[in-house]
Amino acid sequence: MTIETTRFGTLEVDADAVITMPRGLIGFPPGQRFALVRHSPNTPFEWLQSLDDPALAFVVVEPRRFFPDYEIALSEMEAHQLGIASSEDARILTTVTIRRAPREVTTNLLGPLVISTSSRQAAQIVLEGERYTTREPLPLAPAEPRPTALSPA
Amino acid sequence: MLVLTRKAGQTIRIGDDMELVVVEVRGDQVRLGIRAPRNVSIVRGEILDEIRRENQAAAEAVAEELDALDEIAEAAALGEKAQTK
Numbered sequence: 001m002t003i004e005t006t007r008f009g010t011l012e013v014d015a016d017a018v019i020t021m022p023r024g025l026i027g028f029p030p031g032q033r034f035a036l037v038r039h040s041p042n043t044p045f046e047w048l049q050s051l052d053d054p055a056l057a058f059v060v061v062e063p064r065r066f067f068p069d070y071e072i073a074l075s076e077m078e079a080h081q082l083g084i085a086s087s088e089d090a091r092i093l094t095t096v097t098i099r100r101a102p103r104e105v106t107t108n109l110l111g112p113l114v115i116s117t118s119s120r121q122a123a124q125i126v127l128e129g130e131r132y133t134t135r136e137p138l139p140l141a142p143a144e145p146r147p148t149a150l151s152p153a
Numbered sequence: 154m155l156v157l158t159r160k161a162g163q164t165i166r167i168g169d170d171m172e173l174v175v176v177e178v179r180g181d182q183v184r185l186g187i188r189a190p191r192n193v194s195i196v197r198g199e200i201l202d203e204i205r206r207e208n209q210a211a212a213e214a215v216a217e218e219l220d221a222l223d224e225i226a227e228a229a230a231l232g233e234k235a236q237t238k
Contacts, residue, residue: 007215027205028212059214077192095211108211111204126196126204134207 003035006055007047011037018051019115021122022081026111028056034122036060045096048113059096063109066139072112072127083119091115096138106135 001015013035024030033051044065050056063070072092074084084090092114094107109132115122157165165173171193174186187195 025208026201027208056212057214058208058211075191095208096214097207097211098214099210108204108207110200111207124204124208126194126200128196134203 003049003051004054005049005057007057008037008049011035011049013037013051017120019048019120019122021124023123025058025113025124026126029053032056046093048093048095059098060093060113061096061107061138063092063094063107063112066107067109067136070109070132072114072125074114074125078114078123078125082114082116082121082123084114084116089116089118091117097135104135105138107138108134109136110134 001013001018003011003013005011017035019034019036021032021034022030024032029052032053034048035051037047037049039045039047039059044061046060048058048060070092074090079085082090092112094109094112096105096107098105110127111124111134112127113122113124159165159175161175161178163175167173170190172188174188176184176186178184189195
């Protein structure tokens, strides 16, 4: 299918790869559909592009590429709602914020996105506790490069 | 907003299946217990506000950020090379 975006013009997206977020990202409209677009072959960054709002896109990354110990606890209810039976069914991404002055690249480890690889449903979940922040500085060199992490969604 | 005055140990029932318990009042802090069905999400308000703000900041990534991303990726690639040496 073809989608229109303000950042990238017209994009071709595999209909099977469309992700729906029934509850939306926190602070954004519910029910939006998204597609993941790899920014370029050699970066760990992807764009989570809305199919319903051409102007809405987030930079996302697999947090474990930078924080190997990062883990989330998904409640049974959340796992059930997304159709996730085991951790292999889930892909975890976090949004990246780039601030210009002062230059700061951070990722939101407190509110990760969980995507079910089977149902293609996703949700932004809120991690309780004090372990993670919404503005965790992204170490520029991944702590543990894993070639498999570069495979498409 | 409905405002009620309660003492430690007292409760407030919300609907058929939710209960708020005032566990302890000490100075300017109140400890609350919450009984609710498992499908009810309970999150401290300021955490939700913080994530909402961060989502909004993240959504502002514009075309020029693409270049910044490439620089970062390059730096990351250099870092990987340095690690494998």
